[in-house]
Amino acid sequence: MALREPFCVGVTLTLVPALAPAAAAQVHVVDGQHPPAADDNPGSAELSFKIISKAVQTK
Structure with missing residues (x-):
């Protein structure tokens, strides 16, 4: 259980910037x-x- 939380945080911090669209x-x-x-x-x-x-509506 002790390793699960840091692993989830690491995955989240890696994927969020990669999946966020550049705006x-x-x-x-x-x-x-x-x-x-x-x-x-x-x-x-x-x-x-x-x-x-x-x-x-304006882009």
């Missing part, structure tokens, strides 16, 4: 109160999205 961070700004906000915008601070669903 690039993206920042999308959503501000429905901002006058120039529109869902056709790129989602930047200057030209934000109007609704959150557009930011979720």
